[in-house]
Amino acid sequence: MFSPKNSIFIVVILVCFLTKFSHCVEFTFELADNSEDCFYEEIKRNVSAYLEFQVSAGGQLDVDVTLKDPQNRIIYEQSRSTFDSHQFTAETTGVYTACFSNKFSSFAHKFVYVDFQVGDEAPLPGIDEHATVLTQMEASSQSIHKSLNEILDAQTHHRLREAQGRKRAEELNERVWWYSSLETAAVLLIAIGQIFVLRNFFTDRKPSQAHYSRM
Helix, strand or coil, X not given: CCEEECCEEEECCCCCEECCCEEEEEEEEEECCCCEEEEEEXXXXXXXXXXXXXXXXXXXCCEEEEEXXXXXXXXXXXXXXXXXXXXXXXXXXXXXXXXXXXXXXXXXXXXXXXXXXXXXXXCCCCCCCCCCCCCHHHXXXXXXXXXXXXXXXXXXXXXXXXHHHHHHHHHHHHHHHHHHHHHHHXXXXXXXXXXXXXXXXXXXXXXXXXCXXXX
């Protein structure tokens, strides 16, 4: 089972479906500043696996990623990356570790989407289980199934882009709000200052008391 260590989950997109053929897990988690979160998955030898990640929000949208085998050897590594994917075949049976690091950032939290798939996809019942030539209906079903999977992947990436765009829009809106507030305060201060200056110009001054000597 893909298990986290020292991680704070914000959205757990579900995400998991498990069969005797494959295991897949998708989730989005918050990666705190100056921290590292690792996840673990047990994979059997000669089983293919696929790891994909994307930083959807936070800072410069970059993280460090490291994938290690059960002997703690690095089999995949990325530095300051926004998104990437890696497919591999397990050489040994054991627990594989995927670590996401934000240690280079001292103030920005990141939101990271992770898709980890282990094994091949389960065959369609009654279609992919036999070696005979497929009928037209079976071929169409297989094509539709493939298209649906592609649509699901596209929807996931569109959701990530939408979340990323919404986050940037919220940050931009906040900056505009602060700028507008400061500009409004500056205009009010200038207006009050002008009122006092103009008031000084039109205020009657009392003549100074002078002593006149009699002739």
